[in-house]
Structures are given as structure tokens and as C-alpha cells.
Amino acid sequence: MNITIHRGQNQIGGNIIEISTDETKILLDVGLDLDEEKNKVLPNIKGLFDEAGYDAVFVSHYHGDHLGLAYQIHKDIPLFMGEKSTKIIQTSDAYKGVPTISPKGFLEHKKKIVIGDIAVTPYLCDHSAFDSYMLLCEADGESILYTGDFRGNGRKPYDRLLSELPAKVDKLICEGTTLSRNGYVAVTERELEEQAVAEFRNTRGPIFVLQSSTNIDRIVTMYRAAKRCGRKFLQELYMAEVASAIGGSIPNPAFSDVYAFITNPDRYDALTKYRRMGKEGMAKTPFVMCVRSTMLSYLQSLSKMVDFEGGLLVYSMWSGYQQQPRMSRFLKACEEMGLRIIALHTSGHADAETIQRLIARVNPSEIIPVHTENAQWFDKR
Ligand SMILES: [Zn+2]
Ligand SMILES: [Zn+2]
Numbered sequence: 001m002n003i004t005i006h007r008g009q010n011q012i013g014g015n016i017i018e019i020s021t022d023e024t025k026i027l028l029d030v031g032l033d034l035d036e037e038k039n040k041v042l043p044n045i046k047g048l049f050d051e052a053g054y055d056a057v058f059v060s061h062y063h064g065d066h067l068g069l070a071y072q073i074h075k076d077i078p079l080f081m082g083e084k085s086t087k088i089i090q091t092s093d094a095y096k097g098v099p100t101i102s103p104k105g106f107l108e109h110k111k112k113i114v115i116g117d118i119a120v121t122p123y124l125c126d127h128s129a130f131d132s133y134m135l136l137c138e139a140d141g142e143s144i145l146y147t148g149d150f151r152g153n154g155r156k157p158y159d160r161l162l163s164e165l166p167a168k169v170d171k172l173i174c175e176g177t178t179l180s181r182n183g184y185v186a187v188t189e190r191e192l193e194e195q196a197v198a199e200f201r202n203t204r205g206p207i208f209v210l211q212s213s214t215n216i217d218r219i220v221t222m223y224r225a226a227k228r229c230g231r232k233f234l235q236e237l238y239m240a241e242v243a244s245a246i247g248g249s250i251p252n253p254a255f256s257d258v259y260a261f262i263t264n265p266d267r268y269d270a271l272t273k274y275r276r277m278g279k280e281g282m283a284k285t286p287f288v289m290c291v292r293s294t295m296l297s298y299l300q301s302l303s304k305m306v307d308f309e310g311g312l313l314v315y316s317m318w319s320g321y322q323q324q325p326r327m328s329r330f331l332k333a334c335e336e337m338g339l340r341i342i343a344l345h346t347s348g349h350a351d352a353e354t355i356q357r358l359i360a361r362v363n364p365s366e367i368i369p370v371h372t373e374n375a376q377w378f379d380k381r
Helices: 036-040 064-071 083-096 158-164 189-201 216-228 237-246 265-271 279-283 293-302 319-323 325-336 352-362
Strands: 002-007 016-020 025-030 056-058 079-082 105-107 113-115 118-125 132-139 142-146 171-175 207-210 232-236 258-261 287-291 312-315 340-343 366-370
Touching (some): 002 366, 025 132, 056 118, 083 237, 118 158, 216 237, 216 287, 237 258, 279 293, 287 293, 319 325
Parallel strands (some): 056 079, 171 366, 207 287, 232 258, 232 287
16 A cells, blocks of 8 residues: 655645555545645645546545545545534534534444455544544554554543554554643543542632533533533534534533523524523522624623632633633633632643553554654654
8 A cells, every 4th residue: 555645744734645556546535724824725646626536535534634624525425424513513503503514434343344455444532623543454464553642641442442453564654743742641531530620629710611512522521520620501503503412421401410502692593402501590599601703792791690719711722722812812701700710721633642542552564753843752652
């Protein structure tokens, strides 16, 4: 098999990785660049956009830096991704009123998909996107494992994943997002939950959590902390829609202590299918509310009915977003409204030890680093 990294090697995000034999040509991920400027023109990859020159595209998870170009690929190229990922992305697109994607088939843990003479086996892994997969490609007696984005500090047992992966691969295409953070050791989601409980217990006013609505593990962490502190968990409609699309054990308004609310009155009809709470209810209920930086005017109007003094805003995202103008305005305004701001976050990406353990398990003859700004780490380790 030949490997061509079209993009995403010495940078974080924008992955486009080609695996080919004489007969078959597939892509693993078709991501947008994290630098918006670079997305103004499509990458120059023959047979991807204007004709169906590839036999299939596999998307490891729904983050834009892996999935984003799937909307533009030629309609005759079959697309594969996780079923729950698809539900999340279709729900998100419907909420935003934009066109969506329709995969030809779904990735399932250890269910092999054969395209021409390449067999692709997905392995469910933990990441800040729900339903993420590593992808094992096999052809001509050769094996290549692509990690996508992954971590060992989530709620899915990393040991179990390691034990299921092959004990030997020829090539490992491995992400290394955190390797440029010297000495970084990832806090686990469970440790984060304990930290949140301690902070929540110390807070008498309202609690707000600024986090991604599609970071499902973080929704679970913050919900559990809220529950342990006897607070109701409030999800704005967008998060309620995403969480309900997955359902099951994922906190959503079907839970007796989770409520949906809206910030845009035009969305009222969509809200009525959920257990909901308005500002009057919030004024007499201890709560943890998930918020976004676009919700500033809603919070300002809420502060007229709910006393924000002694309240808390938990910043639970990558610290780099704080530099964005809208985010820094939001944080400043929250502080002015009397909220104490703290950061409680952990990465969706493997730390060095987690990557070492993967390498030890699959014992690759060659490693190809991607999604990193410190590829040299793999030589020196
Ligand atoms: Zn990524
Ligand atoms: Zn990702």
C-alpha cells in the first residue's frame, strides 16, 4: 500500500490521507484547515471534488478538521463514518439550516469494510468527539493503523482498546497534538468531575459552564457534577437537540433533572418537545447551565431575574479560544456581572505516555506522525 499525506502532517488539523494499491484508492479523513484563510480554495486533489476518482472516503470523527470537506466531495464517492457521529452532524446541520452529509455506510467497532482490495477495520476510541474511530487498513499482507484523534483520559477504558488492537502493524500513522506542550499529562474526565464537584460545592449562586455542545464526554462530566451537588442541568436547545439525537445514557431533557431552554424565541416550537425551564423557573432553582459565547445578551437579561453575585462561570474549552474577540468580550462581561471565572478542562488528545503505550502495543515497523507540530518527538522517544 502507498501512503500519501495530502495535508495534516506538520500541522494540527486538516487531515487528508490517501491509502492506495494498484487497484484501489481511498482517503482517511477529508478535513478543513484550522486556519480559516486556507479554506477559501479547495485543496488541489485530483478526483476528489470534480470527479469520482476515489473508491471511498472514511471519516474518523465529526470534527471539522477531519470531516469538513466531506460536504464538497464528489457525490459518487462513497462516504463512511460512525452512525452516532452522523446523527450528531445531521442534527447540528438541521439546527443551523445548512445542507448535510449522507454516508453510504457506518463505521462499527471491529466490523471490517472491504473496498476493492483494501480492508478497513474501525476501532472505537476515546476523543472529545463522540463515536471516534482508529482505522486499520489491510492489503497485500500489509497493515497500516491510522489513529485519527484519540486519548486515554476519557471514560472509555484505554486498556481495553489497546488489548483489541493488533499486536503488530507495519505502519502507524499517529496523531501527536499535545507533543508540543512540554511535559503535558492529561487530567482524566473523572478527575475533572471531582474538581467540578469541589468548585460547585463552594458556589452559592448560579453556575454556568462554557463548553462545546458536541463534546459529549464533557456534557456527561458536568451533568454528573451538577447532579452530585443537587443542581438541575440546563441545556440550550442546540445542545438538547444534539444530546437527544444520541439519547441513551447521554444527559438530555428526557432525564428527570435535565431541562432545555431557548435564547431565541423563534425556536419555541422546537423547544416544546422537551422538558423545559424559563427564567422564572431558573430564579427559584439551583442550576448548572451550559452556555456558549453567543449567549451574552441572554445572560444579561437573565441577570435581571437571577442574582449573579456569588455565581460561577466554568471555562471548559481549549484555552486558545480565549484570545478570540467574541470570547474575550463574553468573559469580560461575565466578570462584570459578578461571576467568578475558573478554567476546568482536559484535552481530547493523547499525552506522550498514552502514545508510548499505543506504540508499544502495535509495535510498528514505521511511524508516520500527523496532526502535530512536534513530529521529531517520534524520533527521539
Ligand atoms: Zn483533529
Ligand atoms: Zn478531533
